[in-house]
Amino acid sequence: MTRRTLGKTLLAGAAALPVAASETGKFPLPAGYSVADMGGLKYFAPAKPEHIVMLIYPGMTALDLIGPQQAFGYVMGAKVDLVWKTTDPVVSDTGVKMIPSATFKDVTQPPDLIFVPGGGKGTVALMTDPAVLDFLVQSASGARYVTSVCSGSLVLGAAGLLRGYRATSHWAVRDVLPTLGAELTAGRIVEDRTRITAGGVTAGIDFGLYLAAKLRGEDYGRSVELMLEYDPHPPFHSGTPAEARADIRDGMTKMYAPLAKAAMASAVMAKARWT
């Protein structure tokens, strides 16, 4: 029996197979998936490949997007789209020009996963952009995972999608979340039912690996972590406000203050749409 036919056999018989938790780690087999085998490694095979829709937009933080995109791109079989209003290039907050692979109109079926990256002023602008908020509401209805990294959660929140959910965001703007009806929760990745939000920028890598494991099983997630050589060595101990030197933290808080203020004002406006 070749590896391929073995995979097919396992796939075909999987609906009837009770999956031992030990075979897939701490991640449960999602409904409609079966356990398959690839060179001895067990993974979750979807009955139908997932459609993952990642919003991209002017002013986004490129690393918020690319951390998870790299992991999603390694999720075998999944279709990953970068979606915006048009297919014109969008420019990130550090000047990277990316071309969307699809427009809002191309997404005619709710995706399995919808994702929003964060950013600065560009992100705040989305919080009161009806075309974006409507698209998110529509995509989120029926999506299995409604997700974000960094200040992307403010856009989900502005769409009303975090009302009654625990959620997190970039440290500098996370205090805006309660105004959007979310329960601000500390954590690198905060999961509450269908909502999965992650902290600032680099949290997207932890998030991407976590999602890879949810969609393909823990061993697959472990494999992607090794592919990405994810053995971080932060050069300074300065990754959180609690850890940073006081003067650095105060300086950055001051720098972000106008953005946090603008986000709060936009949250109040956004809320008026759905209350």
Next chain:
Amino acid sequence: MTRRTLGKTLLAGAAALPVAASETGKFPLPAGYSVADMGGLKYFAPAKPEHIVMLIYPGMTALDLIGPQQAFGYVMGAKVDLVWKTTDPVVSDTGVKMIPSATFKDVTQPPDLIFVPGGGKGTVALMTDPAVLDFLVQSASGARYVTSVCSGSLVLGAAGLLRGYRATSHWAVRDVLPTLGAELTAGRIVEDRTRITAGGVTAGIDFGLYLAAKLRGEDYGRSVELMLEYDPHPPFHSGTPAEARADIRDGMTKMYAPLAKAAMASAVMAKARWT
């Protein structure tokens, strides 16, 4: 005295200022830089803003590029270009379409920093691409930093730029380095005189922060680390071959074997160009 004029004054007087090591952390003030102040935080101000040239190409790993690009993009004043043969979009190994900001021909002066991201087959293809190798050799002459993340070091090596230097690469292909005349050295970031190479994919974030600190001082690097909320929580302990479960490591090693073999063959061909 406003913050701006204070900065200017410090800048003007800096050539004559002896810089106390304690003011700038463990990173030495580069020649031609002065210590300036921004809201109480000391940083290195360049006499002339740096030009950072990042190679982008079909099949690159987007995260190899964007990790450091995000950090470089926050290096105040620096001009960061994404450079390729043409300004046609290039597609990453996970399907991200990016538009180069400049072509090889536009780089008429050696940049301060030249950077090569890694990838899979696309990276191996560059190892025997004369146009790319010639561009790198030309750019590297006079560059203060000749750098890479992941398998990008194989391209630097193929250009003959790592001969006699300590260097690293992605774990799956790093054994190719000695064939290119480099001294393979363990380490997330390996610095040897003007050469700074980093490990696989996510090492680019550590690398980007390290370079931000080299160019703007340690406090600036600490500030960027906080901006990026770099408080990594790898979901599995699987980021290096040593740390990964044996079957995961063996499975991934097997998966990468054809790539490692192709890279070795290309290294032998590349070497023939300069020996």
